[in-house]
Amino acid sequence: MAEDRATLSEIATAAGVSVPTVSKVLNGRPDVAPATRRRIQDLLDRRSYTARRAPSVPGAAGLIDLVFRDLGSPWAMQILDGVEELAYRAGVGVVVSAVHGRSRSRPDRRWIEQLSKRRCDGVLLVLSDLSPSQQGQLDELGIPVVIIDPAGQPGAGIPSVGATNWSGGVAAAEHLLDLGHHRIAVIGGPPTVPCSRARVDGYRAAMNAANRKIPAGYVRHGDFTSPSGYREMNALLDLAQPPTAVFACADEMALGAYEALYERGARVPDDISIVGFDDLDSARWAAPPLTTVRQPLAEMAGMATRMLLSLVAGEGLDSHRIELATPLIVRHSTRRLA
Known part of the structure; x- marks a missing residue:
């Protein structure tokens, strides 16, 4: 018989690890030692702890946060189209926001607070990245992240989708x-x-x-x-x-x-x-x-959304880095030299 459901911090204490480490196991992150992962998973199973699942019924509660580096960019709509199509099928709402702050390469400090208040299930970052502090906060909250076309080197175990x-x-x-x-x-x-x-x-x-x-x-x-x-x-x-x-x-x-x-x-x-x-x-x-x-911006966005919804559902990923092909499209702006 399963024991009463524990909190994330109680699981961490029982396993002798940090809350972010438990969150990594819940979200299918690979950067946890196998023995530690087994110990945590055993506690999770015994205490009936499961990750928040993406709702499968249209209209049910559930949100993912889509964060753009620049909402005014001409490719933003292609990304949004790719995300919304998959999210709609999963019955998940999409909250769209833009990066603020000096560097304009990552969300500012207030973003985590707003994310927590909205009770978002997961985050998609577009041409952006996270500070180690932000990554740690999301781990503590149990909120998975997938990055589309990272602006920097993603943190250990952070899934990302890009192009070749x-x-x-x-x-x-x-x-x-x-x-x-x-x-x-x-x-x-x-x-x-x-x-x-x-x-x-x-x-x-x-x-x-x-x-x-x-x-x-x-x-x-x-x-x-x-x-x-x-x-x-x-x-x-x-x-x-x-x-x-x-x-x-x-x-x-x-x-x-x-x-x-x-x-x-x-x-x-x-x-x-x-x-x-x-x-x-x-x-x-x-x-x-x-x-x-x-x-293939829309396809990249769709792939990233599939990965995020898998993580929200507590499922693992086959790969944490996916790159889609970039074919040359020949039109009329090039010519052969005589």
């Missing part, structure tokens, strides 16, 4: 090399952001494999926005020997580059070929339509 950014960077550069371009520049995002580093590293790898030297000034960095693409494209055009092709590591930066070129009287792709990354709706409607690397 390095392979996408390789594909973009190889496409331009195959068209006969040698002077290929790159406009990356912030160098501290893992997805940006991976895309730029993929570009470098393709250039090195083709024995193409990258001239000084050809590696630029923006912040994924159109104004930063505009700024860095102008800087490239001011070089003594401008590139004949540019890989912009975000569609928004590619469209900013378009604007800079048009202002200078240059034509895409006649004068400079451009490749983006994301495959936003705006890429298809650009003039000319933008060749880009597709980042």
Whole structure:
């Protein structure tokens, strides 16, 4: 016969571990020693303690918190669509919020308080991360987290979903090399952001494999926005020997580059070929339509939501890091050199 249901802290005391360690076992986190995990699981089973389960009936109580680094970004709606579709099927509501604070890379201190008051079952973070303190607080509350496209290195055992950014960077550069371009520049995002580093590293790898030297000034960095693409494209055009092709590591930066070129009287792709990354709706409607690397944002969001709902239901995960493929979509912003 099962004993009376204990609190999380009572389970931790009985097991001789911290509350966050018990929470890790409840949420299927891998960073717990096997012997410790067995001891905790035995106590959980005997004391009838189970993780909060995601409601399966539409309209039932249940919330997940979806936290964006930037709600105004053009890809936010694709992420939201992917999350809402899965959440609706599970009968779970979605609370949408944006990061606040100096760094704009993680939620501020008040967020945990608001999360607790809302009684959210789980958290999805988009292009963001958690401080060790925040991670510890969520562990204590028993609230699982999954990160979509992490802004930093996720904490031990924190599940995340991303794209094959390095392979996408390789594909973009190889496409331009195959068209006969040698002077290929790159406009990356912030160098501290893992997805940006991976895309730029993929570009470098393709250039090195083709024995193409990258001239000084050809590696630029923006912040994924159109104004930063505009700024860095102008800087490239001011070089003594401008590139004949540019890989912009975000569609928004590619469209900013378009604007800079048009202002200078240059034509895409006649004068400079451009490749983006994301495959936003705006890429298809650009003039000319933008060749880009597709980042499957809605699919990434859906996968992250499935993982989170599994954790909320007390189930384990087959993998704590999943990357989805990034195919090259060839349109009309690149051309073969004569």
